[in-house]
Amino acid sequence: MPAAPSTTVPTSPALTSAEGMGIPSLEVRDLVKVFGGGGGPGRQPEVRAVDGITFSVDEGEFFGFLGPNGAGKTTAIKIVTTLLARTSGHVRVLGHDLDTEGSAIRRLIGYTGQSAGVDGELTGRENLALMGHLYHLPTPLIRQRVDELLEVLQLTDAADRVAYTYSGGMRRRLDLGSGLVHHPRLLFLDEPTTGLDPQTRNAVWEYLRRLHRDEGITIFLTTQYMEEADQLCERLAIIDHGKLVAAGTPAQLKAEVGADAVTIRLPHDASFEATQTRALTLVQRAPGVVEASRFDEGVVARAQNGGSVLIEILRILETERIPVNEVAVAHPTLDQVFLKHTGHAMRVEEVRPASRMGWANRRR
């Protein structure tokens, strides 16, 4: 049954591999990455981008990291794909040691980064073929594999156009394909659908599901979208400020939150904090409320029967002349799991253009 720790869960049972399985595909223990600090003229403040995370991914699993901007997702994924050095911690990928067997690891994994790493001046076909050559596949095989990938990614018609002319969604799919040419056993995807329209997102999801189901590839994905994690991942970990705050199957995590959530947003004015404190006390005492807590925009209460409890709460607040901006009742979702563990709502910065993406993470 789900463990329900309060804030941090460094070694929750859900984070380590399930019993009875072979070697996990990915084992990460106490991983830390600190950027900046040190001496020198160009010194920057120290950032603990990844702050001691432990988890493992089983063979054949579809695993996800769910977290907001700056949570440390990209940093973590770059470390385990050998792209970035870690500050400390232990990592084994497909049974190989990250430090001494980097090239063996690279041969076996696929990686699709957050910014679409395709060459705009090459055609789709050339992009894929180049990857095939860099993985030292025989040429006839490359030709066959490239055709196959173009087909499943629905890029056949655009195959001989330079990738420049592709739409964002096409680029994403091409990028996905270029990480798959060599049939990786373990695939890393960093926000594969960020910035895509819902229709394209669905198509990518469908493809990933097929890939996982039909070819048995182990997939590790990061996402900012609750829905994506919910839809795709068999197991996921929530990451915030470089720490894993919860982990489990989506169902387990939602069961943890259990009851309905009644969200009361208060006006953001000078007396917000005072209002929030009063509202919290009142809501806690309202009949039917199991638990209430503050969050950055007001108060959230948990109750089995959210709808009728809300009516009661509103009546009380009205009597006490507490202004209310907005109310909502929600059945358990990953949003609430996130809210519960981090104390703040998850915000998604929408649609960052791919070409600018490198800038934020550029300085090393």
Next chain:
Amino acid sequence: MSIAVPSASQTARATATALPSASHGPLFLSDVVWVCYRSLKKLSRNPFLLMFTLIMPLIWLALFSQAFGTVFSKAIPEPYNYVAVLLPGIAVMTAIQSASQSGFAMVADIDSGFMDKFFVAPIRRTAVLVGKLLADAIRMAAQAGVVLVIAYVLSLALGWKIPFATGLPGDLLIMLMAAAFGVAFAGLSNTVALRTKNTESTMMVSFTLTFPLLFLSSAMLPLAALPAWIQTFSKINPVAYVATAARSLIVSGYNWTQIGQAFLAVAILGVLLNGLAVLAFRAQGR
């Protein structure tokens, strides 16, 4: 469907003996060739860049021969045209210009995330650098070739007195020298690019050095026509050695001492600057 990805056990066996580098010998060469092929393909997809790559030397040639020709011709011993003296300088200058831009492609690949694609592939990082430099070398040799062809055509059309003393083999040697120098100098551009990840910085550093290197050497004038302090400085300026050797190939004939010195100077410069570039490249993500 069977794919030539080694199974876990195979890989484990292979890596026990073949660590930590990714691919050796023929595989390394194949990686270099594919990286180079990709760079050249990009160049060919860029007609504008390609055109300017070839027009640039022509502009230098016209500019220098017309602007300085009459002034400097007094310093040139008869019977040669100033262009004969200038030619190697233009070839080197073109190579320097292209070498200065070498780092731009690095920055672009890092920004776009494409570099990560190279870095997660089971290839050595040096293969990526060497492949890019090979593409640069081919481009710079071609540019030097264009300079020579244009000069030849003009010498016929305008009656410029350019002896081309060593003929085609000498011209090929000049192209090789220009490319080798360009590759050596590109180490600077790539080092700055990889350390700053910034196009402007990359441009400024190379740009600042280009003109002193050229003009504090015999590239544009015979050494004897230059002030004493420049003559002294040119003893440590690799551009001077390349220009001198190349000039002899055009004006008088093979001077193997000069050619040897030129390649030695280029080798020293190349090892130094590209050594720094390799270090900067290995340090990516470290």
